[in-house]
Amino acid sequence: MRPFLAWLTAGLVCAYAAVLHHGYWEKGKRFNDYLKEHGVPLSILQGISKEDRVYLSEIRSRYPYFELLDTNGTLEQALIPISKEMQISLVRKRDGNYTFDIIPIVYTTQQHTAHIEIVHSLYRDIVAQTQNKSLASKTVRTLKGVIDTRRLHKGDTIDILYRIGIRNGLVHGEAELLAMRLKQGKEVRFICVDEEGRGCIDGKRRERYTVTKRTKSVTLKRYVQRATQGFIFPLRHPVVTSSFSYRRWHPILHRYRPHHGTDFRARYGTPLYAVADGRVSYAGWMRGYGKVVKIRHAGGYESLYAHQSRIRVRRGQRVRQGQIIGYAGSTGRSTGPHLHFGLTKNGRWIDPMRVLGKGKRRIRTKRVIGYKDIPVIRYRTVTVKGCEAKKRALMQALRQEERVKLPRSSKLSIPIRK
Numbered sequence: 261m262r263p264f265l266a267w268l269t270a271g272l273v274c275a276y277a278a279v280l281h282h283g284y285w286e287k288g289k290r291f292n293d294y295l296k297e298h299g300v301p302l303s304i305l306q307g308i309s310k311e312d313r314v315y316l317s318e319i320r321s322r323y324p325y326f327e328l329l330d331t332n333g334t335l336e337q338a339l340i341p342i343s344k345e346m347q348i349s350l351v352r353k354r355d356g357n358y359t360f361d362i363i364p365i366v367y368t369t370q371q372h373t374a375h376i377e378i379v380h381s382l383y384r385d386i387v388a389q390t391q392n393k394s395l396a397s398k399t400v401r402t403l404k405g406v407i408d409t410r411r412l413h414k415g416d417t418i419d420i421l422y423r424i425g426i427r428n429g430l431v432h433g434e435a436e437l438l439a440m441r442l443k444q445g446k447e448v449r450f451i452c453v454d455e456e457g458r459g460c461i462d463g464k465r466r467e468r469y470t471v472t473k474r475t476k477s478v479t480l481k482r483y484v485q486r487a488t489q490g491f492i493f494p495l496r497h498p499v500v501t502s503s504f505s506y507r508r509w510h511p512i513l514h515r516y517r518p519h520h521g522t523d524f525r526a527r528y529g530t531p532l533y534a535v536a537d538g539r540v541s542y543a544g545w546m547r548g549y550g551k552v553v554k555i556r557h558a559g560g561y562e563s564l565y566a567h568q569s570r571i572r573v574r575r576g577q578r579v580r581q582g583q584i585i586g587y588a589g590s591t592g593r594s595t596g597p598h599l600h601f602g603l604t605k606n607g608r609w610i611d612p613m614r615v616l617g618k619g620k621r622r623i624r625t626k627r628v629i630g631y632k633d634i635p636v637i638r639y640r641t642v643t644v645k646g647c648e649a650k651k652r653a654l655m656q657a658l659r660q661e662e663r664v665k666l667p668r669s670s671k672l673s674i675p676i677r678k
């Protein structure tokens with residue numbers, strides 16, 4: 261009668277002359293098939309919301325489902341678990357149609373103790389004693405987290421306090437481990453189990469936490485030292501093809517002419533750099549120079565970059581040393597792409613090679629001291645909440661067992677299917 265009362269408390273309508281039946285859902289069985297078997301019109305599926313429809317594929321084979329059938333075998337009601345806490349409810353209405361709902365599962369819990377003596381292996385001995393495989397695997401898993409289970413020997417004992425759900429007289433869901441007492445020889449240890457199934461010896465657990473620590477860091481920073489004095493070369497790989505000269509045979513004019521500058525080998529499009537900081541004094545076409553840029557620098561210097569294919573600065577523009585001012589080419593009076601570079605000091609042509617390259621860029625390193633916050637992992641021992649109560653419950657149960665002198669096993673009298 262008790263299961264039937266529990267059935268009623270689950271909030272269901274009473275049906276006279278009905279038979280309560282329970283079963284375990286076959287793995288892979290579909291809800292549709294269940295409805296077909298019982299002649300429930302599939303049209304009820306259309307009334308189920310999208311969110312609820314998801315649960316139809318989550319019916320658990322571990323938990324028993326219940327059916328209430330009338331004398332003709334017509335399904336009056338069904339309760340089918342989709343989790344430990346929720347179930348599908350099918351109820352037949354007077355007009356023969358069914359209602360579908362998802363409702364909480366009503367179940368009670370019972371606390372039990374099991375006394376295990378190691379004979380074969382921890383797992384096997386627990387299953388032999390309790391017929392509960394999930395309890396056995398949970399116990400093994402929990403113990404492995406806190407002790408070296410390989411050191412368990414024949415004759416060692418474990419007392420386990422655990423809780424199971426009972427629904428309509430059947431075990432509902434997995435066992436919940438609460439506490440253990442482990443006796444290895446003369447050593448007795450009490451292990452408490454928290455909600456997440458972690459074991460803690462004597463109710464204490466080492467907990468990981470992080471603190472941020474401010475640390476000093478020294479880094480070497482590379483930086484380019486600006487050449488404030490002296491000139492750099494106007495192109496990356498300077499190769500002189502014709503030097504500064506006051507008297508040179510001119511290949512195009514076929515005459516002796518002064519060569520007021522230095523010719524550098526350059527491919528078409530080679531970037532040309534300002535040899536020093538300055539201001540562009542000319543940018544454009546100029547007689548034999550073709551496309552040319554002139555830059556005025558401090559100290560009475562003026563540099564000239566001739567035969568460019570393209571100019572990248574405007575007259576009056578400030579330029580920094582090393583800045584690209586144009587690209588090599590062969591405009592003006594030129595026999596092929598090259599850079600004709602000229603330099604004047606106070607209006608007089610000078611040999612550029614006397615001053616170029618002196619302001620070579622130097623890469624230096626600097627020690628930079630900084631501070632960084634880095635996470636540091638620390639451990640502390642914490643007292644796990646509720647452990648004392650679990651320990652007391654276990655001790656009390658053990659004392660009671662000894663007083664009543666029950667057989668040391670606490671086998672359940674209710675059917676368990678695992």
Ligand SMILES: [Zn+2]
Pocket residue numbers: 502519521522523599600601
């Ligand atoms: Zn030249």
